[in-house]
Amino acid sequence: MNRSNSGANLPALRSHNAALVLDLLRVAGGAGISRLELAERTGLTPQAVSKITARLRAEGLAAEAGHRASTGGKPRTVLRLVPDAGYAVGLHLDRDELTVVLVDLSGAVAVSSTAPLDFGAPADEVLAAATDAVTAVRDGGAGTGDRRVLGVGVAVPGSLDHRGGVLHRVTGFPQWDGYPLRDALAVRTGLPVVVDKDTNAAALGLALRAAGGGDFAYLHLGTGLGAGLVLGGAVHRGARTAAGEFGHQTVELDGPVCGCGGRGCIEALCLAAVARGDVAEAARVLGTGAANLVGLLDIDRVVLGGRTVAADPETYVRGVRAVVDERAGRGGADAPVPVVVAGGGDRPVAEGAAQLVLAPLFGRAAGADGA
Amino acid sequence: MNRSNSGANLPALRSHNAALVLDLLRVAGGAGISRLELAERTGLTPQAVSKITARLRAEGLAAEAGHRASTGGKPRTVLRLVPDAGYAVGLHLDRDELTVVLVDLSGAVAVSSTAPLDFGAPADEVLAAATDAVTAVRDGGAGTGDRRVLGVGVAVPGSLDHRGGVLHRVTGFPQWDGYPLRDALAVRTGLPVVVDKDTNAAALGLALRAAGGGDFAYLHLGTGLGAGLVLGGAVHRGARTAAGEFGHQTVELDGPVCGCGGRGCIEALCLAAVARGDVAEAARVLGTGAANLVGLLDIDRVVLGGRTVAADPETYVRGVRAVVDERAGRGGADAPVPVVVAGGGDRPVAEGAAQLVLAPLFGRAAGADGA
DNA sequence: GCCACTTAAGCAACGCTGTTGCCATAGTGC
DNA sequence: GCACTATGGCAACAGCGTTGCTTAAGTGGC
Numbered sequence: 001m002n003r004s005n006s007g008a009n010l011p012a013l014r015s016h017n018a019a020l021v022l023d024l025l026r027v028a029g030g031a032g033i034s035r036l037e038l039a040e041r042t043g044l045t046p047q048a049v050s051k052i053t054a055r056l057r058a059e060g061l062a063a064e065a066g067h068r069a070s071t072g073g074k075p076r077t078v079l080r081l082v083p084d085a086g087y088a089v090g091l092h093l094d095r096d097e098l099t100v101v102l103v104d105l106s107g108a109v110a111v112s113s114t115a116p117l118d119f120g121a122p123a124d125e126v127l128a129a130a131t132d133a134v135t136a137v138r139d140g141g142a143g144t145g146d147r148r149v150l151g152v153g154v155a156v157p158g159s160l161d162h163r164g165g166v167l168h169r170v171t172g173f174p175q176w177d178g179y180p181l182r183d184a185l186a187v188r189t190g191l192p193v194v195v196d197k198d199t200n201a202a203a204l205g206l207a208l209r210a211a212g213g214g215d216f217a218y219l220h221l222g223t224g225l226g227a228g229l230v231l232g233g234a235v236h237r238g239a240r241t242a243a244g245e246f247g248h249q250t251v252e253l254d255g256p257v258c259g260c261g262g263r264g265c266i267e268a269l270c271l272a273a274v275a276r277g278d279v280a281e282a283a284r285v286l287g288t289g290a291a292n293l294v295g296l297l298d299i300d301r302v303v304l305g306g307r308t309v310a311a312d313p314e315t316y317v318r319g320v321r322a323v324v325d326e327r328a329g330r331g332g333a334d335a336p337v338p339v340v341v342a343g344g345g346d347r348p349v350a351e352g353a354a355q356l357v358l359a360p361l362f363g364r365a366a367g368a369d370g371a
Numbered sequence: 372m373n374r375s376n377s378g379a380n381l382p383a384l385r386s387h388n389a390a391l392v393l394d395l396l397r398v399a400g401g402a403g404i405s406r407l408e409l410a411e412r413t414g415l416t417p418q419a420v421s422k423i424t425a426r427l428r429a430e431g432l433a434a435e436a437g438h439r440a441s442t443g444g445k446p447r448t449v450l451r452l453v454p455d456a457g458y459a460v461g462l463h464l465d466r467d468e469l470t471v472v473l474v475d476l477s478g479a480v481a482v483s484s485t486a487p488l489d490f491g492a493p494a495d496e497v498l499a500a501a502t503d504a505v506t507a508v509r510d511g512g513a514g515t516g517d518r519r520v521l522g523v524g525v526a527v528p529g530s531l532d533h534r535g536g537v538l539h540r541v542t543g544f545p546q547w548d549g550y551p552l553r554d555a556l557a558v559r560t561g562l563p564v565v566v567d568k569d570t571n572a573a574a575l576g577l578a579l580r581a582a583g584g585g586d587f588a589y590l591h592l593g594t595g596l597g598a599g600l601v602l603g604g605a606v607h608r609g610a611r612t613a614a615g616e617f618g619h620q621t622v623e624l625d626g627p628v629c630g631c632g633g634r635g636c637i638e639a640l641c642l643a644a645v646a647r648g649d650v651a652e653a654a655r656v657l658g659t660g661a662a663n664l665v666g667l668l669d670i671d672r673v674v675l676g677g678r679t680v681a682a683d684p685e686t687y688v689r690g691v692r693a694v695v696d697e698r699a700g701r702g703g704a705d706a707p708v709p710v711v712v713a714g715g716g717d718r719p720v721a722e723g724a725a726q727l728v729l730a731p732l733f734g735r736a737a738g739a740d741g742a
Numbered sequence: 743g744c745c746a747c748t749t750a751a752g753c754a755a756c757g758c759t760g761t762t763g764c765c766a767t768a769g770t771g772c
Numbered sequence: 773g774c775a776c777t778a779t780g781g782c783a784a785c786a787g788c789g790t791t792g793c794t795t796a797a798g799t800g801g802c
Contacts, residue, residue, distance in 0.1 A: 007388050007413035008379075009789050010759055017378050017760090035780070042378035048760050050780060067769095073778025074768045215609060227667070231602065238586060238669020245666035248698070250659045252624050253640070261701045269624070288621045293667070295616035296598070298609020327619070330632045380760050381788050388789085406751070419789050421751060438798095444749020445797040 017044065019363030021052050025062055025081040026106060026208075026362055032065050034076035053079055061085045061105070081105055086361075089134050089152040089191070090354025092198065092347075093126070095119045095172070095223070099350040100133040102149075105358065107208060109351065111137045120173050123184075130154075131188040151192035152185060153356035155201035155349050157224075162241040165195040171224070194356040198349050199244050200235045203228025204359060205352025206303050206342055214300035217293055218342070219246065221274075221286060221316075222306035225267040227293070234359070234366045251288055279312050283319020290320050291327040294337050305342035313341040388415065390734030392423050396433055396452040397477060397579075397733055403436050405447035424450055432456045432476070452476055457732075460505050460523040460562070461725025463569065463718075464497070466490045466543070466594070470721040471504040473520075476729065478579060480722065482508045491544050494555075501525075502559040522563035523556060524727035526572035526720050528595075533612040536566040542595070565727040569720050570615050571606050574599025575730060576723025577674050577713055585671035588664055589713070590617065592645075592657060592687075593677035596638040598664070605730070605737045622659055650683050654690020661691050662698040665708050676713035684712040 008016075020042050024033055035053060039046040056062035063082050067075040083106035092099040098117035102110045113136065117129060138149055158170035165182020186193040196204075203218035207230035210216075216230040227246030229236040237243050247267030248260050255264025256272065266289045273282035290302050302324065309316045321339040328336055342348045359365060379387075391413050395404055406424060410417045427433035434453050438446040454477035463470040469488035473481045484507065488500060509520055529541035536553020557564040567575075574589035578601035581587075587601040598617030600607040608614050618638030619631050626635025627643065637660045644653035661673050673695065680687045692710040699707055713719045730736060 005391070005412070007391055007415035007419070007789090008384055009415070009419075010384075010757085011789095013379050013381075013384050013759065013788085020376070020378055036778090041376070044378035044380070045761060046780075047762080048378070048380075051760075054781090070769045071778075072770055072776080074780075076779065229668075231607070236602070236668070239671055240669055243667065243669035245669075248666060248701075249663040251621055252635075253622055253626075253656065253659060255624075262698065264622075285624065288624060292620035292663070295619060296614065296664070296667070297600075297607065298611055298614035298616075300610055327633065330619075378760090381786085382760095384759085384788065407749090416790060417751075418753095418791080422789080425752095441798050442749075443747080443799055445751075447750065 016363065017042070017048070017052055018056065019361060021049065021056065022061065022081070023362035023364070025056075025079060028080065029106065030080065032078035032080035034068060034078055036076060038079075059085075083108060085148065086358075087147050087149045088354040088357035089137055089149060090201075090350040090352065090356075091130060091134065091152060091154045092201070092350035092353055093117065093119060093130065093154065093156050094198070094349075095157060098129060098133055099347060100137050101347065101350045101354055102137040102147075103351060103354040103358070105361070107205075107351070107355065107358075109347075112347065112350070113137065119170075120175075123175065123179055127181075127184055127188065130185060134185075134189050134191075149191060150361075151194065151357040152189055153201065153353035154181065154185065154193060154195045155198040155353040155356075156181070156195065157198050160195060160197060160241055162194075162196050162200075162237055165193065167195075192357070196235070196237075196353070196356055197226070197228070197241070197244065199226040199228035200237065201228070201352035201356055202305060202342070202349045203230050203244075203303075203352065204235050204364075205348050205355045206305075207233070208355055208359070208362075208364070210301070215297055216301050216303070217290070217297075217299045218303050218305060219286065219290060219320075220306040221270065221282075221304070221308045225270055225286075225289075229297070231297070234364050237366060246289060246293070249289060249292070251285065251292075274308055279315045280319055282308075283316045284323060286316065287320035287323030290339070291324045294324055295327060299337060302337060302339045303342050304339070305348060309341060317341050387734065388413070388419070388423055389427065390732060392420065392427065393432065393452070394733035394735070396427075396450060399451065400477065401451065403449035403451035405439060405449055407447060409450075430456075454479060456519065457729075458518050458520050459725040459728035460508055460520060461572075461721040461723065461727075462501055462505065462523060462525045463572070463721040463724055464488065464490060464501065464525065464527045465569070465720075466528060469500060469504055470718060471508050472718065472721045472725055473508040473518075474722060474725040474729070476732070478576075478722070478726065478729075480718075483718065483721070484508065490541075491546075494546065494550055498552075498555055498559065501556060505556075505560050505562075520562060521732075522565065522728040523560055524572065524724035525552065525556065525564060525566045526569040526724040526727075527552070527566065528569050531566060531568060531612055533565075533567050533571075533608055536564065538566075563728070567606070567608075567724070567727055568597070568599070568612065568615065570597040570599035571608065572599070572723035572727055573676060573713070573720045574601050574615075574674075574723065575606050575735075576719050576726045577676075578604070579726055579730070579733075579735070581672070586668055587672050587674070588661070588668075588670045589674050589676060590657065590661060590691075591677040592641065592653075592675070592679045596641055596657075596660075600668070602668070605735045608737060617660060617664070620660060620663070622656065622663075645679055650686045651690055653679075654687045655694060657687065658691035658694030661710070662695045665695055666698060670708060673708060673710045674713050675710070676719060680712060688712050 035049045039049045065080045083104040086105050090101045099114045101112040159168040167176045167179045169177040182193045182195045199220045207216040218228040225247035227244045248265045250264045251266045252264030258265035258268035270282050270285045325336045406420045410420045436449050436451040454475040457476050461472045470485045472483040530539040538547045538550045540548040553564045553566045570591045578587040589599040596618035598615045619636045621635045622637045623635030629636035629639035641653050641656045696707045
């Protein structure tokens with residue numbers, strides 16, 4: 001088990017194992033997975049897996065889906081996740097745009113929409129727009145009978161308190177400082193709400209597309225430069241939800257002054273290169289930060305995103321990969337760390353926000369740090 | 372529970388809760404802790420705590436130690452860890468020196484010794500010296516009746532594979548590349564052996580002196596510059612035990628060439644400043660890296676160590692603290708991140724190595740990453 | 743000095759967990 | 773058609789924390 005500070009009883013044991021199985025079903029996707037594979041992966045006995053999957057089937061979360069070819073005996077029964085057993089709303093509040101998605105348990109987007117937003121408007125107006133967007137996707141799309149919506153995940157720019165769901169100051173929008181977004185939206189929608197930084201949401205969503213507990217970094221280059229970290233399968237937030245402050249790391253001692261008051265911040269250098277059209281240099285600077293990160297945390301995979309990257313993804317991937325590979329080569333690493341770009345424009349953030357709600361179901365809630 | 376990839380059964384549940392209680396007893400130290408406090412901290416019922424502590428007492432790991440003052444009813448019985456219920460050997464193999472310690476469950480050093488070592492000598496010779504040192508501390512000291520030694524933790528410089536206990540190349544000592552140190556020493560001593568990087572060991576040992584699952588960084592400045600990270604109470608190693616590569620992060624784009632082949636590595640800049648006697652500049656450079664780290668991971672506490680730091684601890688602490696505080700102030704953090712220096716010269720590494728053996732007892736084994 | 747009250751800790755019964763031993767089911771191959 | 777193999781469920785079981793109640797050990801009022 002883990003190093004969480006709380007004791008475990010039988011219900012906790014049960015939900016831990018159920019989450020584990022559910023996560024394996026999720027990762028298996030449409031292909032499904034058999035009971036014996038589940039037993040091997042979890043270390044539980046086949047009988048225990050049978051009991052657990054029976055419960056999941058009774059709850060409607062899992063279903064049998066055909067059989068594998070026999071290997072000399074009774075063929076294995078394939079189980080898969082029932083995607084529409086639950087949904088989550090993902091809401092991305094950006095500075096000028098609102099994106100909302102409805103995703104099912106498998107992570108597939110059922111409904112999605114985008115609208116302009118003035119994040120600088122009074123809180124009530126923004127909240128009303130957000131509430132309307134949530135209501136719209138809950139009722140939208142075809143076959144909208146009785147969808148079980150588990151909650152709303154909200155991704156916002158800037159720093160905040162994840163535990164309390166309270167925003168801190170967002171650069172350029174001081175009126176949000178101290179605003180209890182989680183509780184306010186929970187009252188309006190009648191749903192549980194989780195709030196997190198946009199980069200954390202994106203990182204979670206992108207990390208969940210792959211299996212396992214690998215360590216993962218998402219680097220977002222848009223109007224600013226930030227990072228989301230997923231360590232051991234869960235978002236690493238730190239005690240104050242302040243982790244991921246990637247843009248203001250110093251990569252040039254006594255370098256040019258940054259808007260934050262520091263000197264030689266990677267964000268300032270990167271954005272300056274972008275501003276003068278030197279994409280290759282921006283990618284090299286970004287790659288330097290990525291290489292620092294990979295070396296420091298032994299990250300397994302780096303994903304780039306954000307509008308600026310989306311404008312010229314190949315140059316950024318090539319530039320970042322070059323720096324990361326070169327550094328890794330010096331360290332004697334065997335396999336290079338993959339560097340890829342996130343697809344889908346800004347939607348990964350909204351999808352990741354929805355995953356903030358779903359992740360606990362799959363045992364991927366953060367540990368002692370940011371739960 | 373956690374996001375480990377393995378299922379949990381009743382014995383796992385039991386040992387999880389036992390470890391949790393044991394960790395609270397360890398942190399409480401000589402002051403002890405009552406059953407009801409344990410119940411509050413763990414979230415378990417008082418009755419469950421009674422059962423768990425009864426088992427621990429039966430195994431000799433815990434004992435009753437007096438009573439608290441009454442608050443109107445039966446006074447609480449204080450429980451404490453029995454330190455000599457188990458010991459661990461910590462071995463620090465450095466480039467020119469061998470340090471060995473015997474610590475008890477509470478982390479107190481019972482026996483300790485240091486001897487010169489030629490790490491460049493043939494492996495057999497080094498191993499023989501290490502084995503002798505282990506044997507000496509097992510039998511050394513007073514009242515050496517029947518100490519239960521749980522294992523040997525070994526800290527070595529340079530990169531390695533923690534899982535397999537195999538060394539990679541150590542700068543300047545290529546003959547160790549691929550050497551199966553763990554198994555070799557396990558055979559010679561007849562004890563379980565755990566191998567880790569010196570910085571990781573030091574970080575673990577220093578982090579365990581405080582309670583809780585805070586995120587902690589140890590920065591070691593000696594012949595090189597490295598870091599050990601403790602996230603959520605356990606060492607963060609990454610999938611390849613490569614995390615903590617702090618010294619070769621770039622803090623000056625196109626800066627001076629470093630021995631690693633890169634440019635502007637923090638290690639090169641820091642050591643260059645040390646070489647020309649500019650301790651304040653070295654501290655500033657180190658502080659820049661520390662601030663990068665604190666911002667990226669939302670680290671709670673930074674500890675400095677290593678011979679170079681030990682030569683002028685106050686200047687380093689002051690310099691690093693200045694940079695970290697200044698950066699934190701810009702980010703709007705409330706409380707400054709403490710920056711302190713590790714006491715005890717090189718012994719923290721050996722003590723931490725011993726904690727590599729003890730940590731699992733207290734539920735602080737690494738998670739999916741490096742277990 | 744006695745009694746009422748409060749708090750701590752243990753005993754016994756209980757519900758629920760995963761495990762074990764055994765059996766039914768459903769295929770393959772001779 | 774039979775022997776064999778692998779899958780998966782049924783039933784009994786040991787062990788976990790929980791619940792309800794009892795006993796132990798103090799304080800404070802009268």
